[in-house]
Amino acid sequence: MNGSNPSLVSAIRGPVMLITLGVLLAMDHNGTISFGRTWPVLLIMFGVFKLAERAGAKSA
Amino acid sequence: MKRTSIVAPLLLIGIGALFLARNLYPELPLIDYLAKYWPYILIIWGVLRLAEILIWAAVSKPLPARGMSGGEWVLVFFLCLFGATLHTVRGFSTWWPRSGITMGGLDMFGESFEYPLSGEKACSKTPRVVIESFRGNARITGGDTDSVKVTGRKTIRSLDQSGADRANQDSPFELAGDANQLVVRTNQDHVSGNTRASAELEIAVPRGATIEAHGRRGDFDITDIAGNIEISSDNAGVRLQNIGGDVRIDLRRSDIVRAISVKGELELKGRGSDVELQGVEGPVTITGTYNGVLQFRNLSKPLRFHGQQTELNIEKLPGQVRMALGDLTASNLVGPVHLSTRSRDVQLSDFTNSLEVSLExxxxxxxxxxxxxxKMDVHTRSGDIELSLPPGAKFDLTASTGRGDVTNDFxxxxxxxxxxxxxxxxxSTGGGPTVNLQxxxxxxxxxKASPEDKPLTPRGEAPKPPEPPVPQKPLKKVEQ
Structure with missing residues (x-):
């Protein structure tokens, strides 16, 4: 990755993670499924983003 | 040119609007809305930021290295903390892992939805009625009937109607079995996830019934039953009256256990607070830890109490015993009486046969x-001993103190x-039983005892009149 022209993937990582967090918490609060069970989704998302970044950096 | 996000100003505007709304419409339950819907702030924030970045990308503006700066994540963290606290404080939930580790009975959130339930089934005169894994309050009354009739309602806590409906379907009320053995099943343990169901049941059964109840949490009021009673629960208050058979109670926690007029034997196990027994005709065995006030009156057969620090055996109790945290007062006991305990002030009057007391x-x-x-054998490591004897009493006394004054009226x-x-x-005053005080x-x-002696009462407390038997108050809701 080069710092001068960061990829779109790493730029949207933060907001997408934030949205995911919000959705999980909202689901927790309206009783659909507890955050205590769904939190690993955040780890998975983070991992997926890291992979996508690597792939993007290689192809660039 | 350093680009700044539009989210921060929007967030400020949002907070300002919130406070303004609160000032203009104080009756709006804004805090409740906030407690319930704060995660949507995160979602909106994320969506705005995402849209911003996508627009920048579309118009080929330079992208930031990271979509969210460290500072923003810190803000998110605090927002989460604030929201979760609010959510917990407003009583919607205990937020952290709520159903993964269900935190006892604390999982309270959402609103309550109520569903009526009822059922009736014919049975013999002496059926066995089993209540399975029950959560809630039940009042069971015996009468001249040959059916088991259940009325009541189920309360489901859920955030919305659909969740409650689903939970209601998952926990159908059943009255199963045959004429001799009926099972009252509320299936509350089938309710999954974050929803909790509790029930308030009024159960009318034939007088000759035998009751067996297994509860998770909630109270049992049982009246006028000729058969045996067996109750086990994680947390229950138990009130029994006019029971013809044996009573067996096993509780992991309780606020009160009260039994009034039981013909059979009574066995109480577990932990709890107050215990009140009155008019039990069979032997009474109590094992466990009870840290409230224990009162026993009018027991016709032996009482065996095995507490954590206190052992008390009485052959028969025409009078009463009152045991609170720091004291024990008893009057009118038939011995042999045996008491050993760690730290208590003990007052005993009118006891016969023999008495053995040992205190730390x-x-x-x-x-x-x-x-x-x-015959008396009384020992305390540290404390005063006062013995009041009728003037003409015959006894053979040995009383000793390691350090302290001796007063002799005789x-x-x-x-x-x-x-x-x-x-x-x-x-010695001419024969008589041996009296050992140490x-x-x-x-x-x-x-010497004199007629002016005041009756013994626990220190700092007037004797309480016996409570009226099982008041017919409406069943109260279980706080879940």
Whole structure:
């Protein structure tokens, strides 16, 4: 990755993670499924983003 | 040019609007909305930021290295903390892992939805009625009937109607079995996830029924049953009245266990607070830890109490015993009476046959009252012993204190001896049972009882009149 022209993937990582967090918490609060069970989704998302970044950096 | 996000200004505007709304419409439950819907702030924030970045990308503006700066994540963290706290404080939930580790009975959130339930089934005159894994309050009443009739309602806590409906379908009420064995099943343990169901049941059964109840949490009021009662629960208050058979109660926690007029034997196990037994005709066995007030009245057969620190055995109790945290007061006991405990002030009056008391710490006051005297063997490591005897009593006394004064009302027949180990009061008034009093540190008083003596009452407390038997109040809701 080069710092001068960061990829779109790493730029949207933060907001997408934030949205995911919000959705999980909202689901927790309206009783659909507890955050205590769904939190690993955040780890998975983070991992997926890291992979996508690597792939993007290689192809660039 | 450094680009700044539009989210921060929007967030400020949002917070300002919120406070303004709160000032203009104070009756709006804004805090509740906030507690319930704060995660949507995160979602909106994320969506705005995402849209921003996508627009920048579309118009080929330079992208930021990271979509969210460290500072923003810190803000998110605090927002989460604030929201979760609010959510918890407003009673919607205990937020952290809520159903992964269900936190006892604390999982309270959402609103309650109520569903009526009822059922009736014919049965024999002496059925066995089993209540399975029940959560809630049940009042069971025996009567002249040959059916089991259940009425009541189920309360489901859920955030919305659909969740509650689903939970209601998952926990159908069943009245199963045949004429001799009926099962009342509320299936509350089938409710999954974050929803909790509890029920308030009124169950009318034939008088001859036998009741077996397994509860998770909630109270049982049982009246006028001729059969046996068996209750086990994680947390329950139990009130029984007019029971013809044996009673067996096993609780992991309870606020009160009350039994009034039981014909059979009574066995109580577990932990709890208050215990009140009155008019039990069979033997009573109590094992466990009870840290409230224990009161026993009118027990016709032996009482065996095995507490964590206290052992009390009484052959028969025409009078009463009251045990609170620091004291024990009893009157009118039929011995042999045996009491051993760690730290309590003990007051006993009118006891017969024999008495054995052993304390670690505490004052002892004894008034045998009736003649002939009981044989007494009384020991405390630290505390005063006062013995009031009727004037004409015959006894053979040995009373010693390691350090403390001796008072003798009986005069010459009793002699005081002092040596390096302490003071001993010894003597006999012409035969009679042996009376051994021993304190390692404390006063010894042997006095003549006089009619002016006030009745013994626990220190700092007036004797409470017996509570009225099981008031027919509406069943209260279980706080989940």
């Amino acid at each position: 710490r505490g004052d002892i006051e004894l008034r045998p009252g009736k003649l002939p005297l009981a 005069g010459p027949p009793l002699k005081v001896e002092t040596d390096h180990r302490g003071t001993t009061l010894r003597g 304190t390692e540190r404390g006063q010894l008083i042997v006095r």
